[in-house]
Amino acid sequence: MSETSVITSAADITCVGIIGSGIMGAGLVEVAARSGRSVVLRSRTLEGAEAAVSKLESGLARQVDKGRLDADERDAILARISTTADLADLADCDLVLESVVEDLAIKKDLFRDLDAIVKPGAILATNTSTLPVVELAMVTSRPDAVVGIHFFNPAPMMKLVEVIRPITAADAAVSTAIQFAEACGKDAVEVVDRAGFIVNALLFPYLNNAVKMWEQGTASIDAIDVAMQGGCNFPMGPFALLDLVGLDTSVSILEALYDEFREPNFAPATTLKRMVVAGHLGRKTGRGFRTY
Incomplete structure (x- = not known):
């Protein structure tokens, strides 16, 4: 054509x-x-x-x-x-x-x-x-x-x-x-046409790093969410957003980013992968980083 x-x-x-x-x-x-x-x-x-x-x-x-x-x-x-x-x-x-x-x-x-x-x-x-x-x-x-x-x-x-x-x-x-x-x-x-385009290529490393920060014991889930809402004027914190998007979707996007760019920052946090295996996918299953 x-x-x-x-x-x-x-x-x-x-x-x-x-x-x-x-x-x-x-x-x-x-x-x-x-x-x-x-x-x-x-x-x-x-x-x-x-x-x-x-x-x-x-x-x-x-x-x-x-x-x-x-x-x-x-x-x-x-x-x-x-x-x-x-x-x-x-x-x-x-x-x-x-x-x-x-x-x-x-x-x-x-x-x-x-x-x-x-x-x-x-x-x-x-x-x-x-x-x-x-x-x-x-x-x-x-x-x-x-x-x-x-x-x-x-x-x-x-x-x-x-x-x-x-x-x-x-x-x-x-x-x-x-x-x-x-x-x-x-x-x-x-x-x-590059993995993640604009929004997801910037957003999901941020969400992933929030999970890694919590894994390292820097602050609680609630504290991180409150900090990013109040400090950056975001409408919701990273954990609330992960639960809204769906943890399975989030892992899929991160894996696609990692497959294309091979940057360690894009590799899904261990907790995210484990929660997906357990079926704790966020709001759509009633349980993610919080219970709904």
């Missing part, structure tokens, strides 16, 4: 496909639908996709009750959303953004399938937080049309989007992705 065949403007993106009905996928559906575009949410089961839309509907209803959203706009947002369990229903999308499990092999298989299904010229994007986008691009026949569009959780609230440029990407694909993010009301920054 030549560079000129890639969609060159976000104005040409009228239909967005979202793959994955978890918290992030549901958030991406809301963001895209609010931008005025038709959205097709694909989950492995139709029940999963419909459940995600049902939660979104409840969330929008609460916003209407609080006066933050007009009822007519709520209805318009929901009317733009359709659900499916069939990848083939994404064939006519102008942009497809996946947010499935952070497993490179699974994502590669997905991109192979999308490449065969989605119309020529459409952009295929990943919401990965740290995996190499170029590896996904190279399993397709359109590597110039594959980019990273990394939203942060919760997607409707967080302003930042990292647009990831693999070395294979066409300028048109990257600029269109940036325009799309901005049309969704986000602050888009362009980033080279």
